[in-house]
Amino acid sequence: MPKKTGLVALHISRHVGRIDRKKKSELTRRAIVDAAELVVGELGYQGASISEITRRAGVALGTFYRHFESREKLFDQLLPEVGERMLEHVRVAIHGAQSALEVEHTGLEAFFDYLSRHPYFLRVLSEAQSLAPIAYEAHLKNVSRRYISSLRRSKKRGELKRLREDELETVAYMLMSAREYLASRLYRSGKRLSPSSVIQTYLKFVRAAFEGGNGGT
Amino acid sequence: MPKKTGLVALHISRHVGRIDRKKKSELTRRAIVDAAELVVGELGYQGASISEITRRAGVALGTFYRHFESREKLFDQLLPEVGERMLEHVRVAIHGAQSALEVEHTGLEAFFDYLSRHPYFLRVLSEAQSLAPIAYEAHLKNVSRRYISSLRRSKKRGELKRLREDELETVAYMLMSAREYLASRLYRSGKRLSPSSVIQTYLKFVRAAFEGGNGGT
Amino acid sequence: MPKKTGLVALHISRHVGRIDRKKKSELTRRAIVDAAELVVGELGYQGASISEITRRAGVALGTFYRHFESREKLFDQLLPEVGERMLEHVRVAIHGAQSALEVEHTGLEAFFDYLSRHPYFLRVLSEAQSLAPIAYEAHLKNVSRRYISSLRRSKKRGELKRLREDELETVAYMLMSAREYLASRLYRSGKRLSPSSVIQTYLKFVRAAFEGGNGGT
Amino acid sequence: MPKKTGLVALHISRHVGRIDRKKKSELTRRAIVDAAELVVGELGYQGASISEITRRAGVALGTFYRHFESREKLFDQLLPEVGERMLEHVRVAIHGAQSALEVEHTGLEAFFDYLSRHPYFLRVLSEAQSLAPIAYEAHLKNVSRRYISSLRRSKKRGELKRLREDELETVAYMLMSAREYLASRLYRSGKRLSPSSVIQTYLKFVRAAFEGGNGGT
DNA sequence: AATGAATGAGAGTTCATTCAT
DNA sequence: GATGAATGAACTCTCATTCAT
Numbered sequence: 004m005p006k007k008t009g010l011v012a013l014h015i016s017r018h019v020g021r022i023d024r025k026k027k028s029e030l031t032r033r034a035i036v037d038a039a040e041l042v043v044g045e046l047g048y049q050g051a052s053i054s055e056i057t058r059r060a061g062v063a064l065g066t067f068y069r070h071f072e073s074r075e076k077l078f079d080q081l082l083p084e085v086g087e088r089m090l091e092h093v094r095v096a097i098h099g100a101q102s103a104l105e106v107e108h109t110g111l112e113a114f115f116d117y118l119s120r121h122p123y124f125l126r127v128l129s130e131a132q133s134l135a136p137i138a139y140e141a142h143l144k145n146v147s148r149r150y151i152s153s154l155r156r157s158k159k160r161g162e163l164k165r166l167r168e169d170e171l172e173t174v175a176y177m178l179m180s181a182r183e184y185l186a187s188r189l190y191r192s193g194k195r196l197s198p199s200s201v202i203q204t205y206l207k208f209v210r211a212a213f214e215g216g217n218g219g220t
Numbered sequence: 221m222p223k224k225t226g227l228v229a230l231h232i233s234r235h236v237g238r239i240d241r242k243k244k245s246e247l248t249r250r251a252i253v254d255a256a257e258l259v260v261g262e263l264g265y266q267g268a269s270i271s272e273i274t275r276r277a278g279v280a281l282g283t284f285y286r287h288f289e290s291r292e293k294l295f296d297q298l299l300p301e302v303g304e305r306m307l308e309h310v311r312v313a314i315h316g317a318q319s320a321l322e323v324e325h326t327g328l329e330a331f332f333d334y335l336s337r338h339p340y341f342l343r344v345l346s347e348a349q350s351l352a353p354i355a356y357e358a359h360l361k362n363v364s365r366r367y368i369s370s371l372r373r374s375k376k377r378g379e380l381k382r383l384r385e386d387e388l389e390t391v392a393y394m395l396m397s398a399r400e401y402l403a404s405r406l407y408r409s410g411k412r413l414s415p416s417s418v419i420q421t422y423l424k425f426v427r428a429a430f431e432g433g434n435g436g437t
Numbered sequence: 438m439p440k441k442t443g444l445v446a447l448h449i450s451r452h453v454g455r456i457d458r459k460k461k462s463e464l465t466r467r468a469i470v471d472a473a474e475l476v477v478g479e480l481g482y483q484g485a486s487i488s489e490i491t492r493r494a495g496v497a498l499g500t501f502y503r504h505f506e507s508r509e510k511l512f513d514q515l516l517p518e519v520g521e522r523m524l525e526h527v528r529v530a531i532h533g534a535q536s537a538l539e540v541e542h543t544g545l546e547a548f549f550d551y552l553s554r555h556p557y558f559l560r561v562l563s564e565a566q567s568l569a570p571i572a573y574e575a576h577l578k579n580v581s582r583r584y585i586s587s588l589r590r591s592k593k594r595g596e597l598k599r600l601r602e603d604e605l606e607t608v609a610y611m612l613m614s615a616r617e618y619l620a621s622r623l624y625r626s627g628k629r630l631s632p633s634s635v636i637q638t639y640l641k642f643v644r645a646a647f648e649g650g651n652g653g654t
Numbered sequence: 655m656p657k658k659t660g661l662v663a664l665h666i667s668r669h670v671g672r673i674d675r676k677k678k679s680e681l682t683r684r685a686i687v688d689a690a691e692l693v694v695g696e697l698g699y700q701g702a703s704i705s706e707i708t709r710r711a712g713v714a715l716g717t718f719y720r721h722f723e724s725r726e727k728l729f730d731q732l733l734p735e736v737g738e739r740m741l742e743h744v745r746v747a748i749h750g751a752q753s754a755l756e757v758e759h760t761g762l763e764a765f766f767d768y769l770s771r772h773p774y775f776l777r778v779l780s781e782a783q784s785l786a787p788i789a790y791e792a793h794l795k796n797v798s799r800r801y802i803s804s805l806r807r808s809k810k811r812g813e814l815k816r817l818r819e820d821e822l823e824t825v826a827y828m829l830m831s832a833r834e835y836l837a838s839r840l841y842r843s844g845k846r847l848s849p850s851s852v853i854q855t856y857l858k859f860v861r862a863a864f865e866g867g868n869g870g871t
Numbered sequence: 872a873a874t875g876a877a878t879g880a881g882a883g884t885t886c887a888t889t890c891a892t
Numbered sequence: 893g894a895t896g897a898a899t900g901a902a903c904t905c906t907c908a909t910t911c912a913t
Contacts, residue, residue, distance in 0.1 A: 024913075028876065047350065049266070053904065063878045065906080074904065130350040132404075133264070165428060166421075173413065173421040176405060177398040184397030185390070187349075196390065204383075204390040211382060211428040245893075269886060280895045282890085291887060462872075481784070483700070486907060497874045499911085508908060566838075567698065567781040599862060600855075607836070607847065607855040614835030615828040621783075622827060630824065638817075638824040645816060645862040675892070679897060704883065714899045716885080725883065 032070045034060040039077060040085050044123020048078060048134035082131045082138035086145060089124060092117045094149075103157035107209050108202070111182060115198050118190055125190050129183060143179070150175045163213055174212070181205065249287045251277040256294060257302050261340020265295060265351040299348045299355035303362060306341060309334045311366075320374035324426050325419070328399060332415050335407055342407055346400065360396070367392040380430055391429070398422065466504045468494040473511060474519050478557020482512060482568040516565045516572035520579060523558060526551045528583075537591035541643050542636070545616060549632050552624055559624055563617065577613070584609045597647055608646070615639065683721045685711040690728060691736050695774020699729060699785040733782045733789035734796065740775060741796060743768045754808035758860050759853070762833060766849050769841055776841050780834060794830070801826045814864055825863070832856065 038060035042051045053074055057064045071077040096113030100106040118125050131139040154171045157163050166174060185201050255277035259268040270291055274281045288294040313330030317323040335342050348356040371388045374380055383391060402418050472494035476485040487508055491498045505511040530547030534540045552559050565573040588605045591597050600608060619635050689711035693702045704725055708715045722728040747764030751757045769776050782790040805822045808814055817825060836852050 024874090024876070031876080049351070052902080054902090064904095065878055065880095066876080068905070068907095069876060133347040133350045134266075165424065169417075170421045170424070173402070173418055174425065176401060177422065177425065180397050180401030181394040184393060184401075188393055200386075201390055204387040205394065207382065207387070208391065208394065208429045212425045248893095270888085271886075281897095282888095282895050283893080285888075286893060465872090483785075487909085488907075498876095499874050499909095500872080502909075503872060564784040567784050568700070599858065603851075604855040604858070607852055608859065610835060610839055611832040611856065611859065614831050618827060618831030618835075619824070634820075635824055638821045639828065641816065641821070642825065642828065642863045646859045675895090675897070682897080703881085705881090715883095716899055716901095717897080719884070719886095720897060 028070075031060075031062060031066060034062065035067060035070055035077075036081065036084055039081050040123050040127055043081065043130070044126045047126060048130050078131075078135040079137045079141075082127055082135060083141045083145065085124060085127060086142040089114070089117050089121070090145060090149070103154065103162045103213050104206065104210055106153060106157070107178075107213075108206055111202055111205060114182060115186065115189070115202070118186055122190070125186055129187055146179060147172075147175050150179065157213075165212060165214075178209065245287075248277075248279055248283065251279065252284060252287055252294070253298065253301055256298050257340050257344055260298065260347070261343045264343060265347050295348075295352040296354045296358075299344055299352060300358040300362065302341060302344060303359040306331070306334050306338070307362060307366070320371065320379045320430050321423065321427055323370060323374070324395075324430075325423055328419055328422060331399060332403065332406070332419070335403055339407070342403060346404055363396060364389070364392050367396065382429060382431075395426065462504075465494075465496055465500065468496065469501060469504055469511070470515065470518055473515050474557050474561055477515065477564070478560045481560060482564050512565075512569040513571045513575075516561055516569060517575045517579065519558060519561060520576040523548070523551050523555070524579060524583070537588065537596045537647050538640065538644055540587060540591070541612075541647075542640055545636055545639060548616060549620065549623070549636070552620055556624070559620060563621055580613060581606070581609050584613065599646060599648075612643065679721075682711075682713060682717060685713065686718060686721055686728075687732065687735055690732050691774050691778055694732065694781070695777045698777060699781050729782075729786040730788045730792075733778055733786060734792045736775060736778060737793040737796060740765070740768050740772070741800070745800075754805065754813045754864050755857065755861055757804060757808070758829075758864075759857055762853055762856060765833060766837065766840070766853070769837055773841070776837055780838055797830060798823070798826050801830065816863060816865075829860070 035056060038056050039051060042056050042059060046055070053067050054064055056077075057067050067077075071080070093110050093113045096116075097106050097109045100109050128142070131142065151171055154163065154166075154175060155168070158166070158168065158171070163171075182205075185205065189196060189198055189201060252273060255273050256268060259273050259276060263272070270284050271281055273294075274284050284294075288297075310327050310330045313333075314323050314326045317326050345359070348359065368388050371380065371383075371392060372385070375383070375385065375388070380388075399422075402422065406413060406415055406418060469490060472490045473485060476490050476493060480489070487501050488498055490511075491501050501511075505514075527544050527547045530550075531540050531544045534543050562576070565576065585605050588597065588600075588609060589602070592600070592602065592605070597605075616639075619639065623630060623632055623635060686707060689707050690702060693707050693710060697706070704718050705715055707728075708718050718728075722731070744761050744764045747767075748757050748760045751760050779793070782793065802822055805814065805817075805826060806819070809817070809819065809822070814822075833856075836856065840847060840849055840852060
């Protein structure tokens with residue numbers, strides 16, 4: 004019995020060993036991604052050297068290259084990955100919203116809320132446009148896909164009478180860029196504006212476009 | 221006599237020399253700025269090395285430091301300087317517009333027109349947000365000051381009833397960011413959208429916010 | 438009973454296991470050596486990383502260090518080991534040759550034949566001179582020992598009248614180097630010469646030195 | 655006068671300045687090449703890191719890249735450059751030799767003489783075959799061109815009756831490789847042989863092939 | 872005996888900046 | 893003022909080797 008158990012145990016321990024290794028490796032990868040978000044948030048993509056990232060992640064420099072092909076490849080993955088966490092936060096918040104305008108309202112509040120809790124995210128997002136364009140495109144796709152289909156559903160429910168189906172994409176991009184930009188204004192530099200007043204103005208603007216009858220053209 | 225003449229001549233030549241020098245120096249400086257716009261437009265701020273910029277400007281590397289304290293300082297001045305040329309183009313176009321909406325319409329068309337004529341400008345503009353933040357702020361100030369006071373004038377003429385005075389700044393930022401962003405979409409990457417359709421949607425959106433009665437809150 | 442059987446079985450299996458293990462271990466070692474020849478042949482000693490060698494051998498990276506103390510130690514053993522296979526091929530071919538000249542002729546043909554069948558060998562051989570000097574010396578010793586004693590036997594049979602006993606070593610080295618070098622010329626780069634014409638010239642050269650009366654000094 | 659002289663002096667000094675700079679730059683380049691020969695001679699191509707080479711040349715690391723595009727490009731130029739100095743030494747020595755055999759004799763002695771005076775050259779030469787193949791080819795071309803035309807001239811003078819015109823290239827390669835190889839034997843590792851005895855055997859070998867009537871085929 | 876994630880020294884290369892001319 | 897050779901800190905990336913499993 005002990006022998007068999009021993010063997011079984013061995014068998015298991017081997018198996019467990021592999022799982023452990025894989026798990027540990029996954030943890031290391033996550034540590035690097037988290038450190039990268041931190042460092043990019045503080046120093047920007049340019050200042051985010053591999054040595055600084057690994058130093059903060061608490062791993063050796065060479066370890067980086069077991070998890071990412073290159074610095075560039077990390078940056079290609081960083082925003083989509085941490086962006087997904089932000090999206091999840093917003094998704095939860097807007098669940099159950101009754102109208103397109105409510106989605107805008109709750110969504111923008113949730114976005115601002117996420118930013119105040121994750122101060123590093125905004126720089127990861129905004130610098131990506133120039134410095135990690137592949138990541139930015141991927142993230143944008145993630146966001147715009149949901150955004151556009153949300154607008155479409157609203158239109159099918161009878162809202163957004165002014166906007167044609169084929170205009171929803173441009174509208175989505177305008178609103179996403181406005182949100183991102185207002186966020187930059189709020190959470191960086193001067194900060195002369197308050198989140199709530201910005202939200203109010205944004206909503207007023209959006210309401211005008213979303214409500215009312217057919218807007219022509 | 222010859223001496224005196226010589227001296228006078230020298231004096232004159234010195235004087236002329238100074239004017240020439242100043243002129244020549246100014247020309248050199250301009251050559252560097254122009255080359256910088258070109259190089260940043262092609263290779264981005266990151267790829268714009270001093271040696272590449274001076275090579276294109278046709279001056280020696282060391283000459284750069286006669287005109288700019290450092291690479292960063294050049295980048296601090298680049299966008300405000302070339303941005304002024306873009307603004308002038310737009311300014312001329314919107315001169316004589318009768319309403320806020322017409323300003324928007326003519327202004328956006330002029331902006332797009334400028335971009336298609338100066339393909340390097342867009343990258344200088346959009347990358348500046350991350351890579352030359354001081355320049356970006358300065359440019360933004362230049363643009364927003366004119367934008368906001370234009371909106372104010374419209375409001376004084378009885379337009380923009382929905383918007384309160386203190387909301388004009390936020391509105392201006394939203395619209396500037398939307399313009400810049402739509403430009404990125406149009407003049408880079410996929411280009412699935414046509415300028416005119418984007419302009420139409422943009423205007424419809426803006427019209428909704430600009431026209432109509434008081435929008436509450 | 439089941440227990441005892443179990444134990445016996447275990448004992449047997451252990452015994453068998455040991456033989457198997459030894460065999461398997463030897464197979465693994467051979468797999469690594471073969472992979473190393475392949476990789477060095479393709480990428481050179483410099484490009485032959487442990488990870489590439491083990492990848493091609495189908496074993497884990499760490500397994501390498503069960504069989505070789507270090508990368509360098511592998512390279513110390515590689516050429517002598519694969520060189521022995523080449524030598525065997527030549528040995529078989531020259532068996533029964535009637536004169537020193539016939540040995541030269543058949544041997545050179547067999548050498549060229551081996552190279553065309555084992556395209557990886559030549560690089561393992563020629564780069565070893567710089568990059569695996571210990572291996573090169575060992576291989577050279579293997580080759581020259583046989584070569585010199587073959588020349589000696591010929592001399593004892595009355596051939597090679599021009600050459601003194603103490604000159605045979607230098608002659609052997611000259612001929613070996615010429616062979617290796619001609620092989621490089623033939624099987625690499627330009628290949629403007631044909632094997633048979635090179636062999637003819639080589640033999641003419643050797644014949645002159647091997648035949649005829651005492652050459653003086 | 656002083657003024658004019660001053661101006662002239664200025665003019666001259668400017669001109670001289672440029673020449674000085676160019677000269678100084680050329681000296682720096684030469685210092686790097688010399689250091690590279692030294693380091694490759696001691697540590698081999700593999701051990702010849704840029705940092706070690708520049709350290710010995712007494713210049714900053716970055717200076718290297720003002721004179722060579724890359725480490726590889728330096729290695730492409732190193733052997734042809736230092737090889738030319740060796741060739742010059744040999745050229746002077748064989749000047750006035752009366753026969754092909756005398757050329758061989760004087761040339762080999764001069765080669766060995768050069769090697770004993772420039773102990774670093776041999777490794778630069780022999781490792782180049784594997785580690786700087788472009789340089790090796792270039793050097794070989796330099797050497798073989800002279801060698802082959804020297805053999806041709808001898809043949810035209812009635813020597814080398816055994817060898818056909820089209821065999822001279824193969825013969826040249828055989829002899830060059832034999833010389834290089836014998837040099838390796840003499841100036842590296844064991845050194846059991848003396849230069850003079852090696853030269854004697856080499857010459858005996860060559861004499862057999864060079865002299866005598868038509869050797870058939 | 873086999874595994875493969877982790878390590879970290881060290882490589883080649885870039886480039887903003889300096890300064891003697 | 894203009895020049896451009898020289899500088900060296902800082903970067904990304906490689907890979908032989910170790911060792912816990």
